Amino acid sequence: MRSENETIHYRARFEIYPKRDGVDILGGVASIMLEWFARKEKNLAKRDADVFSKSHQLNAKMVRTLFSEGRLELPDGYDGGVGRVGRSSICTKSMIDEQGELKCWAFEYDEPDVRERFRHWHTSVGVSRKTGEKRCVVNIRITYYMMPGFIGKPPSTPPSTTPRFVRSIIEASGWAVCVGDTEVLHEECYLDANNFGQFKQSLLSTSRILPLVLITTDYKGATAVWDASELAQKVLGMANVYVFDWRNEALKKQTVFQLFRKGTPAYRYGCATATLRIYQPGVNLEDGDASVRHRFFKKDWIDEQRYGDKDGFVETLSRSLSRSFVTDEDDVVDVQDVKRKGYEQRLKSLNTRMEHLQQRMERAREEQRDHTPARDAGDEISYLREQLEAVRQDRDEWYKLAVEYSEQDSSASVEAINAAKIEAEAGLREAEDRIAEKDYRIDALQTDCNQLRKECNGLRQSVHVITSIKHLPTTLVEELDLVEKLWPSKVIVLDEARKSAGNFTGDFDEQWQILSSIPTTLWDIYFGESVQGDICERYRQETGFELALTETKLTKVNNALMRERVRRYRGQEIDVRPHIKGRSKNPKYAFRVHYYVDREHRLIVIGHCGGHLTTSGTQRIK
Known part of the structure; x- marks a missing residue:
């Protein structure tokens, strides 16, 4: 979290070139910053304002290691920006490139002013280099700001100063410091x-x-x-x-x-x-x-x-x-820039993997187009089995990519996609068992071959859904569309649900967890092998979300409110009172999914997806 009232006190950007082989610029800058930090903390300790002695009883060697490796956070969880009133805060973060070399490192230090308790100074130093280059780019930014909660006349503007560590970096003997093609004096x-x-x-x-x-x-x-x-x-x-x-x-x-x-x-x-x-x-x-x-x-x-x-x-x-400085998009100035670089590197890796998968899929399509069925049925079944295995592997990798692209930390979204994968694998095993049982009998060979082709096509269709995704969902409507495409045999989304989704903004992760649980957990509760037990309790135990099959008595007696829960589906009116509830208790951000169970076609019909429908309770709140 950054302050909105930060004022630039000092800003510099320069390149550092080693004067000889073996000079560790990143490590050298980190050592200079560690020495400066230690001196700062020593002075703050005199005023009982330092973070080191108050937060952790760590030895100096441990601090040096965490500091230089980009793993220091004091107090725990501090990742830059606004610190604590009257106390110092520090964090370092680093990123390793594909070759295992340190690519960038950032340091942020937040400290209280000597005279003004509510004025804090924020020091950000970022060091970065491109893969294969010896040159490093150093960005330095010193700002000051008033802590949130301060009310009163701002203190006088502090006099201009240059941090001591800047001179230490410039005067270091192992490297030359330049700005562009000009050496810094x-x-x-x-x-x-x-x-x-x-x-x-x-x-x-x-x-x-x-x-x-x-x-x-x-x-x-x-x-x-x-x-x-x-x-x-x-x-x-x-x-x-x-x-x-x-x-x-x-x-x-x-x-x-x-x-x-x-x-x-x-x-x-x-x-x-x-x-x-x-x-x-x-x-x-x-x-x-x-x-x-x-x-x-x-x-x-x-x-x-x-x-x-x-x-x-x-x-x-x-x-x-x-x-006068304009920060370049490649610059690393603070911890957030290191995080951004890590995301960019991971995205590049994912894109490369996606390109390889797409090339592999295209080669498989070409091979399938050019394939001439074998005269011997046994040979054809063996070929189809190989194709089935290849498609299954591709499908697994696409699902894995989809999960990684989503970057969801919650295990619920991962489990939902893995559930779809497990279900498909179960179907594949069943088909393979049927082929083994028939033992290539001549009278059942054609049926088995057709069944294998059908399952191959089904798997390819599943993969096609993933490969056709141009980008991961960024809106609730796109999440709805993705769920319907991934599980078309289990979920159908009505236009009213899309309309309500377009008018709602909430917790994107929570929305995906709930939506992805509908074709997996909820569908299995209604149509799986075991349909016994309390529906609401089973759903709550498996997902952690609350499910209600009806409305309160006061809501049900209000005809106007009940009309909000009626939809048209296959030419008939249906009741979408059953609903899944998000965790937010604030009516404005409360997420609800109302649905109808089509038992004839074994489908979950989503009739509303978005904000809380009007109830007798929300009427009173209004």
């Missing part, structure tokens, strides 16, 4: 004849995405901002800061006067004495009109922004750069 760079060429190359690079800040001095050596080092520190990782000494006449003529030549469009990109200029990506010195994108500020104006010992311009620039 860990401090301001004073330009001279030796390094001006690198500045020029970076400035004019068409692939540069990191802003460059150029500060010039006045003739007394004072920079446009009060403290260039402070500026470089506060925009660390968000921009590179360069300082040019305007007093050096020879250097000016050799460098800036040549780069921003007077009388050309490039002159409009220049940075005069005692000025600060911000060069955004995409500098084209031949397009003078575009120079307005790269704003400049004179020292006099910057000095006017000071208040006390604070440089207001530095604060403004730091916050502006933090807000």
Whole structure:
């Protein structure tokens, strides 16, 4: 759960390249974050606000392992977002790719402000890499927010700062930190004849995405901002800061006067004495009109922004750069992004499996079209048996895929589909037993062959229903349609049920559990081998949901209410009073399925699927 009032305090995104083989970037960043976290917790413990000592008595080695492997949750169950008032919270999560390598890792830490108890700081760090690449992408986001329940005037805006761990990451010796093709500087760079060429190359690079800040001095050596080092520190990782000494006449003529030549469009990109200029990506010195994108500020104006010992311009620039980020869909910033990456990887794997199954099914269809029945009946039966087994295996895999695609954690939905599979397998075993009993008798051979072909076609039709699904159900109406397609011999859905389903929004998982239990559990209760016992109790014991065969006395005496439970089916009026109840007690979200039992055709007829029909009780509530 994320807060709606989060304010960006610091935001950075950069790439890390190993300087030598064997450098573990992901592990290195995790170690830096663990050290930073430990230092934070040590300070919070002084105020009795830390999570580590209060939540678990874990040794340091165990914490390091859980932290680096992406399995740490303190307190238990915390998975990012809003923490607890006055307490810190932490979680890490990681994802392994198909080759078993760590693909991404994320860290979230929520801590209370030192002075404002209801203001919390939220630190998110994500590290990711593509399979086969040594380069890693690091995303850092620091925000602050007021905890839910706070009422009052918001506290003053905190001054801009750069987290210490950012400098630790940038200054680490085993790797190089870049933004695009620009290496990130860990401090301001004073330009001279030796390094001006690198500045020029970076400035004019068409692939540069990191802003460059150029500060010039006045003739007394004072920079446009009060403290260039402070500026470089506060925009660390968000921009590179360069300082040019305007007093050096020879250097000016050799460098800036040549780069921003007077009388050309490039002159409009220049940075005069005692000025600060911000060069955004995409500098084209031949397009003078575009120079307005790269704003400049004179020292006099910057000095006017000071208040006390604070440089207001530095604060403004730091916050502006933090807000200028646009997160890419491939970026991993927090724990939720790791979860999203895991889902995408799993979906890719499922799609690959589906493609292989579809190819296998197509080859089977081609083989069936080209098949010429054997003259020998025994050979033909053997062939049909092989086909029957192949179709059965395909059917099993399709059902497994359907369950995995649905991503339902509840075992009820899985059991419902497995029940259909078990039922089909029972039919197959019965057919195989009949073939064995007849012992290939000549007088029964044709009948057995026809029976096998019929069952093969039935199985292929079942598989076709699954393969024709373009996407898993996303609405209650689509769930109804899927149930009717999967079990056409057991369930029929009336138009009134679809209409009521279209007007209802509730617990999607609960709806599927109930609907999938109708052709399995409920159908077996009415038409299975054992039809003894109390229907309502048997259904409740097997599914956990309540079933009622009629309405209350007050509802039954109200003709208007009873007319809501009448439907037209096969030219006759039917009573759909029997109904299955969802677990919600709120009338607005109460899910109900009303049905009729067609004993002649052995069908469950669904007449209503959606919200609670009007009763004497709901009338009083209204």
